Amino acid sequence: MNAGQQTTRRLVSRTGPSICRSCLDTLSRQPYSTAAAAAIQTEPQEALPITPPTPSPSYALHAGILVSRPPLLTRPPHPFESAYHLYQKRLNERLALPFTRYFYIKKNTPGDLEWKRKIKQRLTPARDIGRYRGYGDEAWNDEVLVGAQESEMAWQVERLLEDAERDGGEEEGKKGEGVQTVGGPKKLEREPVERPMPRVTEADEKGDVRSLGRLLQRSLYLVVKNKEGEWVFPQDRLIGKESLHNAAERVLVQSGGYNMNTWVVGNVPVGHYQHDFVPEHLAKSANPTELGLKTFFMKVRIMAGQADLKSNKLGLTDFKWLAKEEVQKTVDEKYWRSIKNMLAER
Amino acid sequence: MALRELPSRAASAVLHNSRPAVLALRPSGRRNASSEALRDVESSSSFEVPFVSDSLVKAFDPIERSKRRRLGKKPLPPSRYQFRPPKYYRGPLHPHQPPPSSDPVSREFIPGPFASPRLEQTYQSTIASDLMTLTYHHLPPGYRAPVQLQRLREWTGDSPYFKGRPLRPPRGGGGLRLLDPPRNFKNIPEITKVVVHSMVPEAQDNSAHLHVAGMIVQAITNVRAVTHKARHNVVGWGLREGKYVSVTADVEREDTFHFLSKLIDVVLPRIKEWKGVAGTTGDSSGNITFGLTPDVVAMFPEIEVNYDSYPPKMIPGCHITIQTTATNDRDARFLLQSVGLPFYGKLVD
Numbered sequence: 279m280n281a282g283q284q285t286t287r288r289l290v291s292r293t294g295p296s297i298c299r300s301c302l303d304t305l306s307r308q309p310y311s312t313a314a315a316a317a318i319q320t321e322p323q324e325a326l327p328i329t330p331p332t333p334s335p336s337y338a339l340h341a342g343i344l345v346s347r348p349p350l351l352t353r354p355p356h357p358f359e360s361a362y363h364l365y366q367k368r369l370n371e372r373l374a375l376p377f378t379r380y381f382y383i384k385k386n387t388p389g390d391l392e393w394k395r396k397i398k399q400r401l402t403p404a405r406d407i408g409r410y411r412g413y414g415d416e417a418w419n420d421e422v423l424v425g426a427q428e429s430e431m432a433w434q435v436e437r438l439l440e441d442a443e444r445d446g447g448e449e450e451g452k453k454g455e456g457v458q459t460v461g462g463p464k465k466l467e468r469e470p471v472e473r474p475m476p477r478v479t480e481a482d483e484k485g486d487v488r489s490l491g492r493l494l495q496r497s498l499y500l501v502v503k504n505k506e507g508e509w510v511f512p513q514d515r516l517i518g519k520e521s522l523h524n525a526a527e528r529v530l531v532q533s534g535g536y537n538m539n540t541w542v543v544g545n546v547p548v549g550h551y552q553h554d555f556v557p558e559h560l561a562k563s564a565n566p567t568e569l570g571l572k573t574f575f576m577k578v579r580i581m582a583g584q585a586d587l588k589s590n591k592l593g594l595t596d597f598k599w600l601a602k603e604e605v606q607k608t609v610d611e612k613y614w615r616s617i618k619n620m621l622a623e624r
Numbered sequence: 625m626a627l628r629e630l631p632s633r634a635a636s637a638v639l640h641n642s643r644p645a646v647l648a649l650r651p652s653g654r655r656n657a658s659s660e661a662l663r664d665v666e667s668s669s670s671f672e673v674p675f676v677s678d679s680l681v682k683a684f685d686p687i688e689r690s691k692r693r694r695l696g697k698k699p700l701p702p703s704r705y706q707f708r709p710p711k712y713y714r715g716p717l718h719p720h721q722p723p724p725s726s727d728p729v730s731r732e733f734i735p736g737p738f739a740s741p742r743l744e745q746t747y748q749s750t751i752a753s754d755l756m757t758l759t760y761h762h763l764p765p766g767y768r769a770p771v772q773l774q775r776l777r778e779w780t781g782d783s784p785y786f787k788g789r790p791l792r793p794p795r796g797g798g799g800l801r802l803l804d805p806p807r808n809f810k811n812i813p814e815i816t817k818v819v820v821h822s823m824v825p826e827a828q829d830n831s832a833h834l835h836v837a838g839m840i841v842q843a844i845t846n847v848r849a850v851t852h853k854a855r856h857n858v859v860g861w862g863l864r865e866g867k868y869v870s871v872t873a874d875v876e877r878e879d880t881f882h883f884l885s886k887l888i889d890v891v892l893p894r895i896k897e898w899k900g901v902a903g904t905t906g907d908s909s910g911n912i913t914f915g916l917t918p919d920v921v922a923m924f925p926e927i928e929v930n931y932d933s934y935p936p937k938m939i940p941g942c943h944i945t946i947q948t949t950a951t952n953d954r955d956a957r958f959l960l961q962s963v964g965l966p967f968y969g970k971l972v973d
């Protein structure tokens with residue numbers, strides 16, 4: 279270590295215990311010129327007598343972990359949003375150049391015949407905007423009627439699947455059932471199209487708060503029940519000169535076990551909670567200079583696995599995976615006020 | 625006046641003190657940041673439909689209704705004047721001004737957005753906050769950033785023309801680099817634009833190459849391609865000045881996310897023994913470029929679905945530039961890595 283940094287460190291250490299280690303590092307990274315200037319200015323203070331260190335009132339440092347499972351699904355669109363998107367899709371059908379059919383579909387192939395049948399039914403190349411005519415005398419009739427399903431995502435998905443499953447001949451067959459000849463075209467057998475998984479899972483229906491397969495469109499946070507029976511985020515006291523990042527990794531292992539594939543995001547905390555001991559507790563405690571505890575929360579993402587409290591060393595008895603508003607109902611009011619801003623809305 | 629008001633004031637003061645407790649519980653009109661803003665702005669939503677009976681809704685057929693209305697009447701004369709926006713912009717003083725490009729009648733209007741892309745939602749819900757946490761640098765309270773010295777040079781000398789002249793750029797080429805402001809919630813890097821560029825020098829002899837390249841770039845990006853001429857003669861590359869040699873497409877807004885998610889989730893994982901994007905790429909101001917070979921371009925789902933429609937051996941490769949709001953390559957690489965683009969080799973910032 280060089281002389282300039284030494285000086286700054288010494289200066290800063292004399293200012294008092296209210297500066298954290300990372301701040302101290304930042305301050306000591308000043309250019310030499312400013313550090314030297316500061317040293318010159320405070321030269322007279324160097325003569326002050328050095329008092330023996332006395333334990334000043336302080337807070338115990340805790341590292342907490344905010345384990346979250348990010349949303350896996352897109353959010354449900356607002357009705358206005360989906361109506362707007364449908365409007366834009368229909369507008370596009372009217373304004374865009376016509377679909378270049380011969381580039382994509384060869385003439386006189388089964389695909390070509392299928393295209394002709396289907397375009398007669400739905401009038402547009404787009405398959406998810408309903409029956410819509412962008413040109414002609416009735417082009418003005420482009421409004422969606424009351425109670426129409428066209429703008430809803432579920433309806434559009436159904437239409438896309440229907441289009442993939444059928445070849446467009448069914449409706450015609452239905453109309454002319456009596457006229458159909460015996461030697462008519464054979465019905466095309468198609469593989470059933472794989473349907474998308476439901477957005478609501480089994481865990482949602484059961485209300486299983488321990489499952490990670492719940493509320494797929496929201497962030498879920500791990501909340502645990504500690505020795506005192508309070509619902510909090512997992513946390514533990516820092517040991518020695520442990521950094522917050524290392525402590526977070528330790529707390530992860532000691533609370534949730536090894537069965538979680540996790541990632542501690544960055545080296546800085548995302549929030550903090552301060553707990554002041556009541557005077558009665560202070561009077562009884564062995565360390566009266568410790569006024570309370572400050573918990574700094576590190577952000578952790580869970581990629582796979584599940585929490586397992588069987589062999590936890592923090593005395594935890596239960597856990598839940600909760601969305602933001604459920605966390606509010608579960609935790610203490612004062613605790614909620616300090617943690618609410620680090621939880622994502624979605 | 626004041627005297628006349630006095631009794632009422634006294635009464636109100638008394639009333640104020642003896643206010644029943646019920647009033648305190650009454651919902652106040654005051655708006656807090658936490659209260660739902662919309663509820664205060666308007667009580668009724670425009671999405672609400674006035675009640676109509678089911679039978680009326682089912683029976684309503686706009687086309688039938690208009691036919692009935694026109695029955696037995698003379699049709700209205702076709703309108704004499706239908707507005708068409710001017711084809712050319714003839715300056716701000718011309719009486720015939722084109723409508724803004726956001727107007728559907730404008731010639732420049734492009735419909736959209738058609739959906740809220742999954743990648744964009746992931747960015748907003750997950751990636752942005754993680755990047756904020758990853759790149760946040762804590763400064764202690766009371767810290768004052770060192771004063772930024774003037775990065776441009778003064779004009780020194782006794783020429784009277786130096787007065788008021790704009791400052792000179794620094795010595796050497798390259799110009800000024802972007803400043804890295806401290807990270808906060810307003811300057812989290814995000815993807816702004818993707819430029820897909822395909823150069824086909826063979827197009828100088830046979831224009832079919834350019835047409836195919838244009839079709840392919842349009843098909844994979846969903847954006848109209850723009851062609852470019854060679855600006856100089858370059859013998860080594862076989863370029864002749866003024867000949868069309870390349871096509872580009874500027875992919876913006878919603879298309880960016882669709883294109884990137886297609887590229888990252890479908891195309892890149894299918895490349896055999898692909899190491900990733902070179903770590904040395906980047907223009908040191910947050911834009912990352914990499915290239916795709918013709919056989920990779922052919923793996924885009926839009927090309928694959930009718931691969932036979934494109935002339936054989938004419939499918940071009942392309943360069944893809946991802947533009948971000950990051951001010952250095954390191955942050956841009958962080959962003960693209962979190963989106964799912966791998967980097968390999970020595971990382972140069």
